[in-house]
Amino acid sequence: MTAELPKFTDHTRTEPAPSTETDGWHRLHVRMIWVDAIQTLLSLTPAVVAVLVFRVEPSLGAMWPMVIVATLGVTGAVGDALRWVFTRYRVTPDYVERRTGVIVRQYRSVRRDRIRSVDTTAKLRHRLAGLRVVEIGAGQRSAAGESAFTLDAVAKADAEVLRRELLWSTDTDGEPAVGVEHINDVPGTADSEVPAAQPTAGPAPAARVFARFRPWWVVYNMFNIWAYLMAAGLLWGAYWLASSFGMDIGGFIDGLADWGALGWGWTIAIGAAVTGAIGAIGLGFVFFTENWKFELSRMRGEKGTLLRTRQGLFQTREVNRDDNRMRGVEIGEPLLWRWMGMADTSIITTGLDTSAMSSASTILPRGPISVARPVAAAVLDVQPSPLEVDLGPHPRAALRRRLMWGTGVAASVVALLAWLALTDVVPWWAVIAGLGIWPVTLWGAWVAYRALGHTICGDYVVVRSGLTSRSTAALQRKAVSTVAIRQSLLQRRLGLATVSAMTAAGWGIYEAPDVDVAEAVPFARAAAPGLLDRYAEPARRPVAAAQHEVG
Amino acid sequence: MTVTTTMPQLRPPTHRVERRAVLWWSLQSLVFAGPILIGLIIAYVLWDAARPWLIVPLIGVAVVLLVGVFVQPWWRYAVHRWEDTDQAVYALTGWLVREWRVAPLSRIQTVDAVRGPLEQMLGLATLRVTTASSSGSIDIGGLDKDVAAEAAERLTTIAQLTPGDAT
Known part of the structure; x- marks a missing residue:
């Protein structure tokens, strides 16, 4: 591993601009303080407007929602400012370190060779201030209670330099894809230094784009059970906002129709339909804001290539995944929406947490399978694509x-x-x-039976199963560490066995349930080449003969 | 004991576990299910009104305990086998659900000989081999403590020699 890494001294110039702190410790960006001050003012605004403009009586009974907003806003801002005062970070040749904590001092360090992803996000307030939150992924397991290593926030240019430095990317020529983000950029010294420090080798295109945002994908993201939760939140918010300003929502709804004449059945049906529609529109809006200008591309880096997604309207998110750590691709198809070909696409990679909803391993927004399959094939870059091969039926x-x-x-x-x-x-x-x-x-x-499938396709082992979400996973055969064959009493009677391939990436285990017992060992041997050879016996008996013994 | 050799084209591992392991598995069942059964019996005796409710879990736990103490250990003893080479660790475990598991030494991260209180009492140990996969570890219980320690040491030495970062 270490042999292929360039020398660290090659990159000393790309470190963030030296600050006045000793030993290379940096503060987070000072603009955070301004953001906090503005947040304080903004959170006080509703209360002031209500009192001065709408003449609401300034008592706790009438003002409590505004008081809560103001309290949350102000305490959040003050806490954030204190955090800024006490936080330092530093990048050394071997480690990224961070000290933080107002009451309890915290020290975190991440070995640089363990870094698997550098994720930059920005909420609206960060974007307005030209700041970015840098999240460093180094294989933390959220299940183990380990939070991500975040720097909240640094200047946009510094974030870019950090990302480049930590992932060794060379995509620094300021080509158009990056230019989009540079609109509200501050001309910093660091940014101009980078191209000089890391000249790209040759005129080859820096990025290969696999997928871009398609507005009609919104259809796949509007209809699900969360719509009702969303609608409930929206309606409740609208209700208390309106009643704070003295409007009578109940009377307004009463006046819309003669509810008494319609009866309970119709009232509930109309209520459910309207709520569902509001929720669906809300989810559609969320989809647009989260995935606006979505782009999935592969770019060159010094340590190999990176798979990059960027997306977001108000809150932008950019995730870079080291291709050296990619072990395969997985496509999930939820049962209730299979008729419309809905698919979730994610990569199987080491060091990223798969369980989170919008985890870094997801490489496409929820969308049609007709897009997911070609994109997965392009990401894997093998022909034929393991995710498109025919998986024969199970016994x-x-x-x-x-x-x-x-x-x-x-x-x-x-x-x-x-x-x-x-x-x-x-x-x-x-x-x-x-x-x-x-x-x-x-x-x-x-x-569940129809979902079953397994095969070997080139360097990949492909397994498909799942009732509520049929998931097809293509995993590199060389990434399989442990291999297991499992058989229950019932499976033994039926002549079946379950073959599992364990790996360090993704979910950690990928299973082919209920393979024909005669096929189990050959499949396991193919899934983990060479591993089972010394324990294998030649096929002495046909399957039929094997079954009489247990019958 | 032909019961262990029913996976076609795959031979079982060579070594069996210690005979004392039967006692260990029995005691384990007793320690886990015993207190629950005693608690249920006490509740059944003292609490008249709940008797129609308690009788079902009571019978259920009693059956689990009896099977766990008298059937499962012998069955496991007939099935469990293990083997280690300079290439891989291979184990066959289970009773109702049997599992053949192979982990290559090149992917091994840790090797330990673990000894719980019951195992210490009986001079047994569990050989625990973990890989980078969260679900890819191999546990071989019921080994003699010296055999397990020796195997752990041997595997650790080999695993260190194998190049690669184990992912």
Whole structure:
């Protein structure tokens, strides 16, 4: 690993401009203080406007929402300013270090060779002030309670220099893709120094773009269950805002229609439809603000190439992923939306947390599968694409196993309900209703069976499974560390086995459930080349012969 | 004991675990399920009104305990096998669900011989081999403490010699 790294001394000039602090310790950018001051003023504004313009009586009863806004705003700003006073960071040849904390002093350091991603984000207030939040990813596990290493915030130019320096990227020629972001840039000394320090080698295009923002993807992001939560939030916000300014929302809604004549059924239906529509519009708006100017591209870096996404209208987000750490691609297709071809695309990579909703491993906004597949193929850069190969069906026994499990689940629900009915907790008709879940579980078994698939495609092992979200994963064979074959009593009877490939990347484990038992070992051997060879026996008996033994 | 060799085209690992491991697994079941059963019995005796409710979990836990103490340890003893070479660690574990697991030494991050209180009592140890994958570790329980320590030392030495960053 270390042999291919350039010498650190080659890059000393690209460090952020030296400050007055000794030993290379830097403060966060001083403009943070101004941002905090403005935030304080802004958070006081609603209260002042309400009193002076709308003549609201200045009592706690009438003003409490504004008081909460003002208190949160002011304490947040003051806390942020204190944090600025006590925070220092420094980049040494081996480490990135940060000291922070007002009451409890914190010291964090990250080894530079462990850095896997450098993520710059900016909220609206940061953008207006020309600042960026730098998030350094070094394989922290959020499950282990480790927070990300963030510098909130540094000047835009410094953020760019830090990113370049920490990831060794050479994309510094100020080509148009970067130019977009430079509009409200401050001409800093660091920015002008960079091209001189790291001249790019040759005229080759610096970035290859795989996907750009398409407005119609909004369709895939408007309809889901969160719409109602969103609508509830929006409506509640509108309600208290209006009532703070003395408007009568209840009376307004009463006047819209003759609710009494419509009856409860229609009232609820209209309410649900309107709420859903508001929520869907809200989600659509969120989609546009989050993914505006989305771009997925691969750029050259000194240590290899980087996969970069940038997106955002008010809050911009740029994530760079080291291609050396990429181990594959995964496409997830949620069950309820499979008819419209909805897909989530993410890369399988070491050191990034996969569980977060908008995690750094996601490389495309939720969109059509017809876009996800070609983009995944282009990102992997192999032909034929492992995500487009035909995965043959699994043995019918796999369907039988799922049907048995579905029946078993339904039976235990009915048994539980029967027991509760015997003890007079639920009425007997609940047991009959419980029977109603049997067709659902059987249908689920069929869907889950149809999702199964596995194959070997070139350097990749491809597995597909999942009921609520069918997920197809293509994982590099050389990234497989541990390989396991699992077999339950029922699987043994049915002549099936589950093959798992463990890896350091992504979810850590990728499984091909219910492979034919005769095929399990050959597939496992192919998934982890060379690993099982010394334990393999020649296929002595055909499968049929193997089954009589357990029958 | 033909029960272990039913995965076609794959031979089982060579070494079996210690016979004392049967006692260890029995005691484990007793320690985990025993207190729950005792608690349920006490509740059943003292709390008349809840008897129709408690009888089901009571029977359930009793069955789990009996199976755990008398069936599962022997079954496990018949299945469990392990093997280590200078290339990989190979283990076969489980009873109702059996698992064949192989980890190459080039991907190994840590090797430990772990000894819980029951294992210390019986002079046993668990060989724990972890890789960079969060789910890729191999636990081989019920080894003699000296055998486990020796294997851990041997594997650690080899793993250090193998180049690469284990991801």
